[in-house]
Amino acid sequence: AQTVTQSQPEMSVQEAETVTLSCTYDTSESDYYLFWYKQPPSRQMILVIRQEAYKQQNATENRFSVNFQKAAKSFSLKISDSQLGDAAMYFCAYRSYNNDMRFGAGTRLTVKP
Amino acid sequence: DGGITQSPKYLFRKEGQNVTLSCEQNLNHDAMYWYRQDPGQGLRLIYYSQIVNDFQKGDIAEGYSVSREKKESFPLTVTSAQKNPTAFYLCASSIFLVAGANTEAFFGQGTRLTVV
Secondary structure, eight states, X not given: OOEEEXXXXXXXXXXXXXXXXXXXXXXXXXXXXXXXXXXXXXXXOEEEEEEETTOOSOOEETTEEEEEETTTTEEEEEEOXXXXXXXXXXXXXXXXXXXXXXXXXXXXXXXXX | OOOXXXXXXXXXXXXXOOEXXXXXEOSOOSEEEEEEEOTXXXXXXXXXXXXXXXXXXXXXXXXXXXXXXXXXXXXXXXXXXXXXOXXXXXXXXXXXXXXXXOOOOEEOOOEEEEEO
């Protein structure tokens, strides 16, 4: 089975600054999807951004963008102009075309005012 | 409103008892998932199902069982064989993964299970 690794248990950023969360994965598949989900204290999982592996262009959603390096099996999330509401747990996820979906251990992001 | 519903929100179990967590979705999704969340360990896959009457084990299936008799429902039973069942459990659903489609997984609000 595929594995997802988030090597940063905790990260901190100053409000209005930029922060990058890291994610690597291990797979032998050539086609798959990658996701970043946000989990605020309410514990509701919220999709932040998705990336299809066959697309070379990095996905962008407003202040959120990814750096997808397929050969390196790396999928980092960049949050620009950080806001207090961005404080949450962030999970990286890998989904196969057989619908198996695995998550990393998460990174807790703190935003300092 | 379309969505995915988990019940109950909080559940208490005595040691040695089986308990069933409910997960229902009205999104017409084919794929459904159960995850366990413990502090510092992220979401670990217990089971997932792609179609009715079919399901696959995840990384931590021991001590758990599931059924998929209807497309809308994917209940999880925590059996007495699960030695450390206290955790937060999340159910999710999604369409099949298809290139170019909206492949977002939708999550329920979770069930907090505590062994007393």
